[in-house]
Amino acid sequence: MADHHEVLVIGGGNAGISLAARLRRYKVADIGLIEPRTTHYFQPLFSHIGGGAARMGEATREQARVMPRGIEWIRGEAADIRPEENAVLLADGRRIGYGQLVVCPGLQKDWDGIPGLAGAMASAQVTSNYDPAMPEKTWGLVRSLRSGTAIFTQPPGPATCVDVGQKIAYMACDYWREYGVLRDIRVVLVVPTPTVFGIEDVDAVLRAKIAEYGIELHTSTSLAGVDAARRTVTLAGPDGTRELSFDLLHVVPPQSAPDWLKGTPLPAAGDASGFVEVDPESLRHRRYANVWSLGDAAATLNYKSGGALRKQVKVLARNLAAVARGSEPRERYNHYGVCPIALTRHTLLFAEFDHQYRPMPTVPWMDLAKERRWAWVLDRWIFPQVYWRLILKGRA
Ligand SMILES: Cc1cc2nc3c(=O)[nH]c(=O)nc-3n(C[C@H](O)[C@H](O)[C@H](O)COP(=O)(O)OP(=O)(O)OC[C@H]3O[C@@H](n4cnc5c(N)ncnc54)[C@H](O)[C@@H]3O)c2cc1C
Known part of the structure; x- marks a missing residue:
């Protein structure tokens, strides 16, 4: 196993897998991804399972099945980050060096x-x-x-x-x-x-x-x-x-952010929440130019959700690929957030909004913040397929 990767990703959840897959599509070579779990979850389906409208098998895959080809899966748990030394320490004592680091271990439930x-x-x-x-x-x-x-x-x-x-x-x-x-x-x-x-x-x-x-x-x-x-x-x-x-x-x-992350130099000084201090638009760390973060663990301003993350992946992947080519990162995330709210077991509304809770509709001529049957079909049936087949493959 290599002890250095040009791009090292911490966390193989929604953010880590879709980002790594997209970077591969952008021809970024030598990517390592640290992930301890052997099961990958599509968490949005958990609500449908709780409401009796889906089965657990639809929300889970073996982690090995969702790992993009050409990426080294480092089975382990990140325990510390040493940005001055460009290195991540794992809980089992291993040390992995990096050229660029992407931090996306999600949230900790307290x-x-x-x-x-x-x-x-x-x-x-x-x-x-x-x-x-x-x-x-x-x-x-x-x-x-x-x-x-x-x-x-x-x-x-x-x-x-x-x-x-x-x-x-x-x-x-x-x-x-x-x-x-x-x-x-x-x-x-x-x-x-x-x-x-x-x-x-x-x-x-x-x-x-x-x-x-x-x-x-x-x-x-x-x-x-x-x-x-x-x-x-x-x-x-x-x-x-x-x-x-x-x-x-x-x-x-x-x-909150995971405890081990709170103890690294990556959160802003005095920020007890412990999220990674990135520029919320470029998703690049404010103090360490070769560190990036997205998803639930990043100190962005948006409503934390998979829908928000989908936009962040494209921005971060393009910015990181640009830096790898020696260019300036020019893509900007627009703080988009989305929350699907099931109103019955067959209708749903989509709230789409920015970091200040101002409406930000994807389809401006159609108000998605209304109770609709097709919105339920999209959330319950179409999105899981889009997730497994496109998002995790870096294609949506
Ligand atoms: C019940 C529920 C319902 C949701 N419903 C919706 C919805 O309807 N629509 C929507 O858009 N979003 C929804 N979300 C939010 C969405 O699932 C998250 O925003 C998204 O999964 C965040 O992705 P992430 O990669 O940042 O974190 P995660 O997907 O949580 O992945 C984090 C990964 O990091 C790994 N990890 C943790 N610690 C370490 C470590 N020390 N070292 C290495 N790896 C580590 C974890 O094992 C995990 O695989 C829901 C979330 C939940 C919990």
Whole structure:
């Protein structure tokens, strides 16, 4: 195994694989990719699995099957980055040198960030589609609940596609309505923001849906504690804290950059979130010219999601290929973000917006922020195929 690569990528998730494949298409040679997992996940399908509309097998592939040809897979875990020495240290003690480094290890889920949450995840009534082991548990809980209280929470702070917490709430309500039990279930949706989403047009559609399902919405509120034994949560809101009991709890956990990354010189001084300090448009590190970052681990300004990342991959790949040829990196990422929100188990809306939550529609003459059947078909059936066949091959 080589101990130096012209381009070294940390993380073989959505960002790392699609970027490495695209760099190969741009004739960049000698790429090494560090990735510890043997299973690759298409995470957007986790919501559909939790809502009973997809199977886990559709969201997983062996990592070996998605590794682009001509790239050396370094099976291991990055533990430190020494940008002054152009080297990455692995947890097993290996040291790999690089010419250019791309850092994309995704986010860390901070299950310990809320008192009682980490322990509660093992209990029968608590679940999260953010743990690859749990989307099927979510569906089991949704399917078996006939009465009681179901609570869905979203955390404040950075998170990947944070509104997934709502997606599963609406899908569950649709299922309970279809089976005639929705009126016997108290559904509570907890969001940290002052409105349910943050874009007026999207808020209007979601408010209507919330009213239709009879959901109790708590804005500017977050989960402050879980007592699994008593089946209660503590919610912290504008009027202080309060306890609620539950029969089903779906949690989007607090998230941050991985701890090991926070300890490297790559985050900005004083930035406790620990994300890689890049120029949010060129995606090049602000202090180390041969370091780049994209995806969930980069300190970009956009809403973190696979849809945003798809645009970043093209920009970073072109910029890095230009630098490798000795040219200036000229491509700029426009802060595009997207969030698909399922409203039922067969309809969905796409919220497309920039870093300031201003609408940024891909198709200007068609408002995608409306409930549509074809949007569901796109998200549930077409996008997974596009992901496996085109995005991971650096072709979309
Ligand atoms: C439940 C859920 C639903 C989502 N739904 C949507 C959606 O509907 N639409 C949408 O656009 N986006 C959605 N997203 C967001 C989307 O999946 C992410 O934005 C995207 O996967 C980020 O890609 P990434 O490569 O930065 O991180 P990831 O895809 O998480 O990949 C990070 C990779 O780095 C590896 N890694 C971690 N630590 C190390 C280390 N120390 N050394 C080496 N490798 C390491 C990991 O094993 C992993 O393979 C969802 C996310 C989740 C969790």
